[in-house]
Amino acid sequence: MTHPSVPPVRVRLFAGLRERAGWGERLIHLDARPGAQRTTAADLWGQLALDGAPGEENAELPATVRVAINQAFAAPDSPLAPGDEVAFLPPITGG
Amino acid sequence: MSTTSPVRPAPPIEVQLLEAPFQPLERLAAWQRSLAAEGPDATGSAAESHFIGRVRPTTATGEPLEALELEHYPGMTESQLRALAEACAALHGVGAVLVAHRVGRVRPGEAIVLVAVQADRRGPALRCVQELLEDLKHHAPFWKREWSGGRGTWVAGNTPL
Numbered sequence: 001m002t003h004p005s006v007p008p009v010r011v012r013l014f015a016g017l018r019e020r021a022g023w024g025e026r027l028i029h030l031d032a033r034p035g036a037q038r039t040t041a042a043d044l045w046g047q048l049a050l051d052g053a054p055g056e057e058n059a060e061l062p063a064t065v066r067v068a069i070n071q072a073f074a075a076p077d078s079p080l081a082p083g084d085e086v087a088f089l090p091p092i093t094g095g
Numbered sequence: 096m097s098t099t100s101p102v103r104p105a106p107p108i109e110v111q112l113l114e115a116p117f118q119p120l121e122r123l124a125a126w127q128r129s130l131a132a133e134g135p136d137a138t139g140s141a142a143e144s145h146f147i148g149r150v151r152p153t154t155a156t157g158e159p160l161e162a163l164e165l166e167h168y169p170g171m172t173e174s175q176l177r178a179l180a181e182a183c184a185a186l187h188g189v190g191a192v193l194v195a196h197r198v199g200r201v202r203p204g205e206a207i208v209l210v211a212v213q214a215d216r217r218g219p220a221l222r223c224v225q226e227l228l229e230d231l232k233h234h235a236p237f238w239k240r241e242w243s244g245g246r247g248t249w250v251a252g253n254t255p256l
């Protein structure tokens with residue numbers, strides 16, 4: 001059941017994670033029913049089967065993948081709010 | 096009883112993400128001119144330290160490199176670079192910081208990163224450049240992909256210090 005009045009969460013993937021998943025951005029409606037448990041970034045990783053292989057649904061978020069919520073680093077178990085932007089970041093290689 | 100310490104203004108921090116090749120010495124000269132225009136008291140500029148990083152001509156496995164592709168997270172990369180520079184500047188008490196970083200396709204020999212720090216003494220200037228460089232390599236969202244033989248490979252980690 002969707003709730004059109006509740007803004008979705010924007011999920012973003014980068015670099016190798018984006019290419020493995022085949023998409024870079026997706027809008028996801030969280031379970032907004034009263035009493036529903038708040039979805040975390042790590043929950044979304046499992047629900048979206050971002051570990052890659054089919055059958056890997058609900059896999060744990062690897063320690064090498066960092067989470068950003070609204071463009072700031074966040075703990076994987078941070079609960080998400082409607083309208084948040086959550087990004088999964090593979091190992092950073094800048095400079 | 097109260098103690099007061101002189102309030103230092105926040106040092107000027109300049110962050111640049113560049114989509115085209117750049118000349119680091121020209122960027123440095125422009126930065127120095129802009130700081131000088133703010134007056135001699137604007138920064139403690141008795142010491143200045145710089146780092147220029149360029150793309151090496153080979154891949155991590157020793158193959159000839161055609162280009163390095165730099166992906167970033169628009170918005171977060173800029174804000175994270177600024178936050179890292181502000182934290183480093185505050186920690187070392189330096190006067191001004193410049194960070195310029197390429198994005199997109201960068202060819203061997205081209206500059207990929209420039210970090211410059213002005214301070215009152217050599218120690219803070221040198222330490223802030225080195226720490227900020229390490230910080231941005233690990234905590235500013237950039238991802239490198241090496242192109243060689245027409246194939247792209249995401250780089251798994253940073254090179255040793």
